[in-house]
Amino acid sequence: MRLFSSWKSGKWKSRAAHWRWEPAARLLHVGLLRCASLLVQGDRRAEWIREWRGELWHVRQACAPLGRAGWSGELEVTQFCLGAFQDALCMRRAGRQPRQTVATMEGSAWQCILILVAILAASDGIALLLTGVRAELSLWPREVTPNLVLIQGQGSNFDSQPSIYPQQFKSWKERKQKYFDGFAFYRATRENVELGSLRGDRQGETTWGVAHASTNIFALLGLPVRFAEPDRSTDGELPEIVLGEAVWKRQFGADPRVAGVVMRMGTQMVRVAGVVPDGSLGLPDKVDAWMLEPDAAMGTGSAGYVIAHLTPMGQAEMWASCVNITVNGPNESQDYLMGIALEEWRPAPGTLYGFALFLALLALPAITSVSLGEASVNPQKTSWGRRLNRWSFLSAKIVLLLAIVYFVSLDLAYGLTGLGRERAVYVQLISTFLMCLFGLQWVLKDQRQRCPVCMRCVTHPAHVGQASRTFLDWNGTEMMCMGGHTLLHVPSLPTSWFSTQRWLYLDTSWEFLFAGSTQQAP
Amino acid sequence: MAREPQVSETKLSHTAALILQALDAGFVYGFSIMEMTGLPSGTVYPAMRRLERDELIRSHWEKQSIADAEQRPPRKYYKLTAAGKATLDASRRRYPLLERLIPSEEAKTV
Numbered sequence: 001m002r003l004f005s006s007w008k009s010g011k012w013k014s015r016a017a018h019w020r021w022e023p024a025a026r027l028l029h030v031g032l033l034r035c036a037s038l039l040v041q042g043d044r045r046a047e048w049i050r051e052w053r054g055e056l057w058h059v060r061q062a063c064a065p066l067g068r069a070g071w072s073g074e075l076e077v078t079q080f081c082l083g084a085f086q087d088a089l090c091m092r093r094a095g096r097q098p099r100q101t102v103a104t105m106e107g108s109a110w111q112c113i114l115i116l117v118a119i120l121a122a123s124d125g126i127a128l129l130l131t132g133v134r135a136e137l138s139l140w141p142r143e144v145t146p147n148l149v150l151i152q153g154q155g156s157n158f159d160s161q162p163s164i165y166p167q168q169f170k171s172w173k174e175r176k177q178k179y180f181d182g183f184a185f186y187r188a189t190r191e192n193v194e195l196g197s198l199r200g201d202r203q204g205e206t207t208w209g210v211a212h213a214s215t216n217i218f219a220l221l222g223l224p225v226r227f228a229e230p231d232r233s234t235d236g237e238l239p240e241i242v243l244g245e246a247v248w249k250r251q252f253g254a255d256p257r258v259a260g261v262v263m264r265m266g267t268q269m270v271r272v273a274g275v276v277p278d279g280s281l282g283l284p285d286k287v288d289a290w291m292l293e294p295d296a297a298m299g300t301g302s303a304g305y306v307i308a309h310l311t312p313m314g315q316a317e318m319w320a321s322c323v324n325i326t327v328n329g330p331n332e333s334q335d336y337l338m339g340i341a342l343e344e345w346r347p348a349p350g351t352l353y354g355f356a357l358f359l360a361l362l363a364l365p366a367i368t369s370v371s372l373g374e375a376s377v378n379p380q381k382t383s384w385g386r387r388l389n390r391w392s393f394l395s396a397k398i399v400l401l402l403a404i405v406y407f408v409s410l411d412l413a414y415g416l417t418g419l420g421r422e423r424a425v426y427v428q429l430i431s432t433f434l435m436c437l438f439g440l441q442w443v444l445k446d447q448r449q450r451c452p453v454c455m456r457c458v459t460h461p462a463h464v465g466q467a468s469r470t471f472l473d474w475n476g477t478e479m480m481c482m483g484g485h486t487l488l489h490v491p492s493l494p495t496s497w498f499s500t501q502r503w504l505y506l507d508t509s510w511e512f513l514f515a516g517s518t519q520q521a522p
Numbered sequence: 523m524a525r526e527p528q529v530s531e532t533k534l535s536h537t538a539a540l541i542l543q544a545l546d547a548g549f550v551y552g553f554s555i556m557e558m559t560g561l562p563s564g565t566v567y568p569a570m571r572r573l574e575r576d577e578l579i580r581s582h583w584e585k586q587s588i589a590d591a592e593q594r595p596p597r598k599y600y601k602l603t604a605a606g607k608a609t610l611d612a613s614r615r616r617y618p619l620l621e622r623l624i625p626s627e628e629a630k631t632v
Binding site for chain 1: 551552553556557562563564565566567568571572575594595596597598
C-alpha cells in the first residue's frame with residue numbers, strides 16, 4: 001500500500017535525469033543483494049538470491065518502472081534491498097541450528113563415545129610419532145635363542161664377576177664338546193668416546209661400557225643387528241661397533257640412519273655398524289656398545305664371560321636353571337664352573353598389558369561396586385532393544401578405554417628415550433594397572449548414571465531427606481534425565497530397604513516439563 | 523518419547539499473526555504481504571523464514587514456463603499448512619482485530 005501510494009503521488013519529475021543513472025541504480029540494488037547473500041550459508045545462497053532477485057523485479061516494476069521512476073522510487077527499492085541484510089542474518093542464525101544440536105549432545109552416549117575415540121586417536125597418533133614406541137613395537141624380537149647359559153667360575157656364584165680368560169675360551173672352542181655346540185666370549189671395558197667428531201663440538205665426549213666380543217655373539221644370542229648396511233664391505237676399513245639400544249636412543253635420538261657414523265673410541269676411529277637391543281637377557285656388566293673382534297685378536301687380555309648353547313645332552317644336565325661344569329685345565333688340574341640359564345625376562349608389551357589388566361580386574365571390586373544399578377522403583381520392563389543398546393554402549397566404552405590404556409601406557413613407558421628398558425617395563429606395568437583400575441571404575445560409575453531409556457547422563461542432583469532420618473525415611477540424592485524419561489534415586493547410606501540406586505520411570509504426564517529438551521528415545 | 527507438535531498452542535507475535543492472516547487472505551508472496559501489511563522487507567521475509575521453519579507455512583517455486591511466458595523471473599509462493607491454519611485460528615482469538623485489518627475478501631493477486 002505504501003509503495004503504491006508513493007508511486008501514485010507522482011513525485012518524480014526529472015525523468016530525463018533518471019534515464020542516465022537508472023542502470024547505476026539497478027547495479028547498486030543487485031550489488032546490495034549480492035553483498036547480503038554473502039551472509040547466507042553457501043548451500044542456501046543460490047535459492048535465497050533467486051527469491052530476492054525475483055522479488056526485486058516486481059518491486060522495481062511497482063516502484064520504479066522503466067522511464068517513469070525518480071529518486072523516491074529508487075529509494076523505495078533501495079530500502080527494500082537493505083531489508084535483505086536482515087533476512088540474510090536471519091537465515092544465517094537459522095543455519096546455526098545444527099550447533100544447538102551439538103549442544104544437546106552434552107551428556108549423550110554419542111558424545112561419550114566421540115570423546116573416547118578422540119582420545120584413542122590422539123594416543124595412537126602419539127605412539128606412532130614417538131621413535132621409542134615404534135622401536136619397541138617393531139624392532140626387537142620377543143624371543144631369543146633358548147637353552148643359552150652364561151658360564152662363570154663357581155666362586156663368583158650369581159654375582160657378575162668376569163672369571164673366564166680368553167685362553168680358556170679358545171681351548172674350549174677348539175675341542176669337540178658333548179654338552180655345548182656353540183660358544184661366544186665377551187669382556188667389558190670402559191672407553192672414552194668422542195662424539196665431537198660427529199657433533200662438531202667437544203661436548204660430545206663421554207665414557208661408554210664397551211664389550212669386546214666374539215663375532216658370532218649376536219648369532220648365538222639370536223639378536224638381530226638393526227639398521228646394518230647389508231652391502232657394505234668391511235675389508236680394510238675402520239673397526240665396527242654395534243650400539244646398544246639405550247645409547248642409540250640417548251646419544252643418537254633413535255635415528256634409524258645411524259649406521260656408517262664414524263667416531264673416535266679410545267685411540268682409534270670406529271664406524272657404527274648397527275643397533276642391538278640391550279638388557280633383554282640380563283647379561284652382566286653394563287654394555288653401551290659392542291666391538292666385534294675375531295678370536296685371534298682377543299689375545300691374552302682380562303677375564304670375561306662365556307655364553308654357550310646347550311646340546312640336548314647338556315639340557316638334561318640342567319637343574320634349577322644351573323648346570324655344574326668341570327673343565328680339565330693345564331697340568332691335569334680341574335676348574336669348577338657354573339652355567340646359569342639366560343632367559344628372556346622382559347615380556348612383550350602385550351603380555352605386560354594383559355597381566356596388568358588381570359590385576360586391575362581383581363582389584364576393581366575393592367574400590368567400586370561392580371553392579372550396574374538397574375533396579376527400578378516402578379515395575380517398568382525395559383525392552384530388549386534398549387537393553388541391547390545399553391550393553392552395546394558399555395562394551396564400546398570398555399573396548400575404547402582398554403585400547404586407550406594400551407597406547408597411553410606405551411607412550412609413557414617408551415616415549416622417553418632416556419628411560420632404560422628395565423624401568424620402562426615397570427612404568428608400563430604400573431601405568432597400565434592404574435589406568436585400567438580407575439578407568440573401569442569410571443566406566444561403571446558412568447554407566448550407573450545413564451538413563452536406561454535414552455542413555456544420557458542424569459543431571460541436576462538434588463538432596464532429598466535428612467541424614468538424621470535415614471532409617472525412618474528416604475534420604476539421598478535425586479537426579480533427573482533431561483529427556484524426561486527417568487529419575488535416579490541414590491541412597492546416601494545404603495539400608496536394608498534401600499540398598500542400591502533405583503530408577504523411577506516417568507510417564508507421559510511429565511512431558512510438558514521437558515518440552516524444550518525432550519530427546520527421542522533410541 | 524517423541525515430541526508432539528503443539529500447533530494450536532503456539533503463541534505468535536502480532537507480526538507473525540498478521541503475515542499468516544495475509545497469506546490466508548490470498549497474499550501469497552513476500553512483496554504482496556509487504557504491501558498488504560505495510561511491514562518492511564527486513565521484517566516480512568525473516569518472519570516468513572521462521573514461520574516456514576516452524577512448519578506453519580510452506581513455500582514452492584512458480585513454474586519456470588509461467589514466468590517465461592510473462593517475461594519475468596519466477597517467484598516463490600507461500601501457503602498455510604494445516605498447523606498454520608490452526609495457529610491462525612488461535613491467533614484470531616488472541617488478536618480479534620486481525621480479521622478486520624486484513625479481511626479475507628480482500629484477497630487478490632498483485
